[in-house]
Amino acid sequence: MAVDIIVCVKQVMDPEMPASAFRIDPDAKRAADAPGIPPVINGFDENAVEAALRIKDEVGGTITVLSVGGGHAMDVMKKPLSMGADALVLAQDDAFAELDARATARVLASAVRRIGRFDLILCGRQASDWDNAHVPLGLAEILGLPCLAVAQKIEVIDSSGVIVHSVTQDGYDVIEADMPALVTVSNELGEPRYPTLRGIMAAGRKTPEVWSADDLDIDPDMLEPGVRIVDLYAPESSRQVELVQGEDEADAGRNLAIRLREAGLI
Amino acid sequence: MVDVLALGETSGDGLDPITGELVAAARTLGGSVAVALLGDGLAAHGEQAAALGPDSVLLAESPALDGTSIDAYVTAFEQVCRSASPGAVLVGKTPLGQNVGPRTAFRLGAALAQDCTAVRRDGETGEVVASRPVYGGSATAEVAFTGDAPPFIVMRGRVCEPAEPSPSTDANIIRVDVEIAPSDIRARRVESVKQDIQGVRIEDASVIVAGGRGLGGPEPFERLREIADLLGGAVGASRAACDAGWIDHAAQIGLTGKAVAPDLYLTVGISGASQHMAGCSSAKNIVVINKDADANIFQEASYGVVGDWRKVLPAFIETVRELVT
Numbered sequence: 001m002a003v004d005i006i007v008c009v010k011q012v013m014d015p016e017m018p019a020s021a022f023r024i025d026p027d028a029k030r031a032a033d034a035p036g037i038p039p040v041i042n043g044f045d046e047n048a049v050e051a052a053l054r055i056k057d058e059v060g061g062t063i064t065v066l067s068v069g070g071g072h073a074m075d076v077m078k079k080p081l082s083m084g085a086d087a088l089v090l091a092q093d094d095a096f097a098e099l100d101a102r103a104t105a106r107v108l109a110s111a112v113r114r115i116g117r118f119d120l121i122l123c124g125r126q127a128s129d130w131d132n133a134h135v136p137l138g139l140a141e142i143l144g145l146p147c148l149a150v151a152q153k154i155e156v157i158d159s160s161g162v163i164v165h166s167v168t169q170d171g172y173d174v175i176e177a178d179m180p181a182l183v184t185v186s187n188e189l190g191e192p193r194y195p196t197l198r199g200i201m202a203a204g205r206k207t208p209e210v211w212s213a214d215d216l217d218i219d220p221d222m223l224e225p226g227v228r229i230v231d232l233y234a235p236e237s238s239r240q241v242e243l244v245q246g247e248d249e250a251d252a253g254r255n256l257a258i259r260l261r262e263a264g265l266i
Numbered sequence: 267m268v269d270v271l272a273l274g275e276t277s278g279d280g281l282d283p284i285t286g287e288l289v290a291a292a293r294t295l296g297g298s299v300a301v302a303l304l305g306d307g308l309a310a311h312g313e314q315a316a317a318l319g320p321d322s323v324l325l326a327e328s329p330a331l332d333g334t335s336i337d338a339y340v341t342a343f344e345q346v347c348r349s350a351s352p353g354a355v356l357v358g359k360t361p362l363g364q365n366v367g368p369r370t371a372f373r374l375g376a377a378l379a380q381d382c383t384a385v386r387r388d389g390e391t392g393e394v395v396a397s398r399p400v401y402g403g404s405a406t407a408e409v410a411f412t413g414d415a416p417p418f419i420v421m422r423g424r425v426c427e428p429a430e431p432s433p434s435t436d437a438n439i440i441r442v443d444v445e446i447a448p449s450d451i452r453a454r455r456v457e458s459v460k461q462d463i464q465g466v467r468i469e470d471a472s473v474i475v476a477g478g479r480g481l482g483g484p485e486p487f488e489r490l491r492e493i494a495d496l497l498g499g500a501v502g503a504s505r506a507a508c509d510a511g512w513i514d515h516a517a518q519i520g521l522t523g524k525a526v527a528p529d530l531y532l533t534v535g536i537s538g539a540s541q542h543m544a545g546c547s548s549a550k551n552i553v554v555i556n557k558d559a560d561a562n563i564f565q566e567a568s569y570g571v572v573g574d575w576r577k578v579l580p581a582f583i584e585t586v587r588e589l590v591t
């Protein structure tokens with residue numbers, strides 16, 4: 001009961017970069033590229049790759065990594081291959097550079113159809129650029145698949161069923177669906193594995209499939225944005241901190257408690 | 267035909283607070299406001315929603331709307347939207363709303379803005395404009411919508427003052443027939459596993475004591491629990507502390523954790539990454555204990571001590587104990 005898995009992976013700017021390196025390009029209304037800070041694979045997508053690898057370790061099968069974008073940094077995109085994924089498909093075209101969630105889902109759906117056979121599509125729960133948590137839900141709707149969101153555990157029960165532990169506010173829900181299905185993955189799943197040397201060598205030998213808008217028969221209408229960015233700016237904080245001092249750190253701790261009492265906060 | 271349709275939510279015998287928040291947000295857009303409620307046995311909830319002051323309440327009832335499958339809610343909400351043909355749709359960023367909103371929008375071919383903190387109608391053009399934090403909270407985007415389908419706006423919780431219930435209301439309560447076929451149900455909940463919660467629920471706490479990577483291990487969280495117990499509060503954490511396994515993920519505050527708005531949010535060893543602040547910047551007072559004077563969290567704090575928690579905290583706890591007991 002080997003399963004074929006497609007993992008949707010987005011290349012994003014590094015969300016852990018220092019706050020001082022983050023700049024807004026006010027004319028383009030987007031985050032400016034941070035010089036010297038390479039892009040990364042969206043963190044939750046690495047969790048999704050890890051989830052796929054665990055399933056493959058357990059029951060066998062194949063893992064195809066799929067990404068949509070205007071351009072891709074090959075060393076970044078090959079990371080899932082070096083972790084153990086089998087193939088990489090890049091839907092890459094200038095027309096795919098700044099797509100909104102709806103258009104992204106449409107392109108992903110076309111690429112999934114072209115890949116053909118699959119039992120599971122795994123996505124990250126959200127991409128750390130716009131934190132949309134929207135593309136996978138749309139992809140599931142377009143393809144008519146069951147959609148199981150925010151998994152911390154995925155179990156393939158037989159050749160046709162999947163059980164997911166879905167993170168809730170105070171625990172998790174156990175959700176069942178038939179395959180093929182789409183599952184979004186969260187960091188609660190656990191750390192993604194590190195690439196092995198053998199994996200890195202194998203990844204080096206693999207060439208990705210690269211598909212353009214034409215290859216995918218994408219009609220420009222499909223890419224029309226539904227959301228128009230009117231403005232993009234840095235939020236300002238209006239608070240002014242009062243630093244509480246003392247003779248030493250312990251004294252400062254004492255004074256903090258007293259100050260909070262005076263302010264009526266405790 | 268309504269101008270703004272808000273997806274209300276129930277919680278046991280009552281309404282989830284998001285319902286009142288969405289009614290208030292919908293009011294600011296002007297025009298007629300309808301609240302939709304999806305569930306099984308909604309008569310009492312319908313009255314409560316009417317008291318929040320919308321023009322109408324749309325009740326979609328079906329035994330399939332029992333909470334076991336989100337698919338049933340998507341199917342029902344699509345039908346409610348088609349019958350009400352709203353000019354705009356507001357949904358809460360709740361476990362239900364953040365799934366039902368985007369999926370319904372896709373079925374209607376509508377555009378959607380996720381995780382919005384404000385919504386308004388542009389004075390000149392009359393179009394709906396939503397504000398939302400992006401890049402983990404490092405930037406704010408204002409977005410408008412194109413196309414003929416109604417824009418969907420997913421509102422973050424606790425960013426609007428909720429509409430107050432009032433006993434006198436002339437809202438129409440209308441039942442909307444929805445049909446949910448067995449084949450509509452694709453994913454089904456078979457079990458719900460809940461953590462035992464010690465003390466106050468984080469969501470309800472007026473005091474939260476939160477710890478981060480700077481605590482260095484699980485034991486210091488016991489000290490935070492002591493403070494929380496003294497102040498009748500709850501213990502929260504950054505994602506780094508949860509990922510490290512020092513405390514359960516249910517304690518995570520932030521963009522992908524819980525959004526809270528306590529009177530007092532006391533943090534120890536948290537740097538204040540934008541994704542963390544996304545969950546707590548509505549707190550009335552943020553108080554910081556951090557050894558790094560340049561940590562971002564000081565910029566959003568009202569009070570703070572620059573110091574090592576190992577030295578600051580014992581005296582702080584002792585003094586709090588003296589003051590409150």
Ligand SMILES: Cc1cc2nc3c(=O)[nH]c(=O)nc-3n(C[C@H](O)[C@H](O)[C@H](O)COP(=O)(O)OP(=O)(O)OC[C@H]3O[C@@H](n4cnc5c(N)ncnc54)[C@H](O)[C@@H]3O)c2cc1C
Nearest residue numbers: 478479480504505506520521522523535537542557558575
């Ligand atoms: C898409 C996405 C979603 C995310 N969602 C969330 C979320 O929901 N919630 C969340 O919290 N994070 C989230 N993050 C992670 C976030 O970016 C940060 O990595 C995380 O919040 C850092 O946690 P921290 O402040 O505990 O750790 P750090 O940033 O490592 O900060 C530790 C702090 O402790 C201080 N410290 C160290 N030792 C001491 C000492 N002895 N005494 C006093 N202070 C000390 C240090 O000065 C430092 O400021 C998300 C990230 C991404 C990309």
Ligand SMILES: Nc1ncnc2c1ncn2[C@@H]1O[C@H](COP(=O)(O)O)[C@@H](O)[C@H]1O
Nearest residue numbers: 008009068123124126127132133134135
């Ligand atoms: N351009 C893309 N290429 C591949 N997968 C994507 C892309 N955009 C989004 N996804 C997938 O959808 C998830 C959620 O993205 P979003 O809805 O943008 O927050 C991501 O974690 C990816 O798994």
